[in-house]
Amino acid sequence: MKIQFILIIGLFFCSCKMEKKDNVDNEELKADKKEAEIIEVRKDLKFSLNNSTNFDLKNVTIGLPDTVLTYEVVKKQSQTVWVNVPSAYHYGFVRFFDWKDRKYYIQPIDYVGETSYKKGEMKFVIKSIDTLNQNFELDFDYRHN
Known part of the structure; x- marks a missing residue:
């Protein structure tokens, strides 16, 4: 037992x-x-949009190769939060409306021969807006981590 x-x-x-x-x-x-x-x-690649102009941007759409980002408003002199995206080129489809609901956009023809960024931080910068001709200057800032 x-x-x-x-x-x-x-x-x-x-x-x-x-x-x-x-x-x-x-x-x-x-x-x-x-x-x-x-x-x-x-x-992943981190992506953000910087509005360095003195104008608020409305209904902003950013088209990247595998991602479409939309923002209701991007205030003047501000930057969006960073988001992870699969890839981006140093330019892409960008469309927005100004305070008078005028449309501004850039449409890339293609990305042949361009470098696809997949790591680091990519920021599109809207530097200036020409309201008379309804166009804008788009720049980019890339940092490889």
Whole structure:
């Protein structure tokens, strides 16, 4: 009877240790997965739009190769939040409306021979707006991390 009791107690402690080890392994796997997700996010290109003009821009659309970004309003002298995108070129489709609802846009013909940026930070900068001719100057700033 004593031997059976000792065996049952021994099995109980062994099973507790195994469950604890399994929990540790699961926690390690969760931590590894979280780290892998962070690394994956860092691989992407961060994108932002900077409005360095003295005009608020309305209904802004940015067309990148694999992504379309829209903003209701981009205030004068401001920048949008950074978003992760798969890729971008140093220019792209940009359309917006001014305070008088006049449309401004740039439509690229193609990207043949252009460099596709996939890592780092890309910022399109609207530098100036010519309201008389309804056009604008678009620049870019790229930083490779």
